Amino acid sequence: MDFKQALTHGFWRDLPPFRLVLGLCPSLAVTAAAENGLGMGLAVTFVLIFSNMFISLLRRVIPDKVRIASYIVVIATLVVLVELSMKAFFFPLSQQLGIYIPLIVVNCIILGRAEAFASRNPVLISMADGLSVGLGFTVSLTLVGSLREILGSGTWFGMGLFGPGFEPFGFMVKAPGAFLCLGVLLGLMNAWSRRRGEIFVQT
């Protein structure tokens, strides 16, 4: 993979959570509002860029047998950093996201990129990979969040859209709506890739 590919593959070819079916929990849990999706996406992007950087820097030092544990320590340190900064600077958002911020540690996208990419590539390209996958994730979460917020509460980033006559479709902001919304979006994406003649990967 060259540099340009590393910088762009996160937006379509390996777009999480749709193409890489990883990181489903935050995609379902925090997307009841667009703002939460965006915040979560950016937090994950930050962790992903720097975890890829450190793991790539340490790739010749970390012994193969304990690599997963080492990756987890690196990731957990970064997540604590994010957690504390969010509490300090974005308190309302951090209250909204709740336990899903510490749960970034077990987000499989981050461990997945560390294992599949950063552990065998140089530093700059690994950071580019982290940036692109992270921003792809942010875009997806914001999209799902927007859809659910617009349908479920009639607002977008907290702004009222439809006036008082609109009856919100409350199902969308509850748990079943999250699953349904993600499933239908995934189906639409699959239909689009099939039309473009791309290979179908999920089983």
Add this chain to the structure above:
Amino acid sequence: MDLIILAVGAIFVQNILLAQYLGNCPFCGVSKKTGTAVGMGVAVIFVATLASIFTWLAYYRLLVPRGLEYLQTLVFILIIAALVQLVEIFLKKQSRTLYDALGIYLPLITTNCAVMGIALLNIKHGFGFVDMVVYSAASAAGFALAIILFAGVRERLFLAPVPKAMRGTAVALVTAGIMSLAFMGFAGMGK
């Protein structure tokens, strides 16, 4: 009586998978056959309960007295990762049959957000020791229940004529949505 209400609430009303969205990666990954779903479910009950006990003890006995609560995330994930390794080694030596049944699921559990999630929820709800054990076991049982039921549905789904674009994960997510809707019917029971 309170404990029973707590348990019923954790299994059905606040189902860890379908109402709190934790542990969805294994939910979609290993729910294609009922057999593997049972294996995963049992492994999660076992590890989540143990992990909750250790993380709870670490939080209240080690971190709180020293004012180190902000290290919660780091300490919890290390405890869970170490515990999973230990359980794996222990089972391999002590109980070959159990190891063969659970073995391949154990490493996956380190990054299962249900285990970490339950540990964090215990602290967030401020449970005492007994409540914590009951809540953890019941939440993990809720996970097992959901994944086993879901695997049953998916086995049938495999034979159904699903539109091509919806095959695989897409239809699985929609199915999970419908199951989640069914579980919403339990709201009001328990706490």
